[in-house]
Amino acid sequence: xxxxxxxxxxxxxxxxxxxxxxxxxxxxxxxxxxxxxxxxxxxxxxxxxxxxxxxxxxxxx
Numbered sequence: 001x002x003x004x005x006x007x008x009x010x011x012x013x014x015x016x017x018x019x020x021x022x023x024x025x026x027x028x029x030x031x032x033x034x035x036x037x038x039x040x041x042x043x044x045x046x047x048x049x050x051x052x053x054x055x056x057x058x059x060x061x
Contacts, residue, residue: 029045032044
């Protein structure tokens with residue numbers, strides 16, 4: 001059974017998107033390390049969940 005070109009193209013697009021996301025996370029981590037150096041706490045790229053007390057703060061995305 002042969003694959004269609006669109007299926008192969010979709011797979012390659014997915015791999016490219018995953019690589020781009022990984023690169024973006026690596027850059028964010030590197031920037032966080034540079035901004036907090038020297039520091040004793042490890043850097044986290046993720047943000048904690050919002051609490052009810054944060055309801056008045058407008059956020060984008």
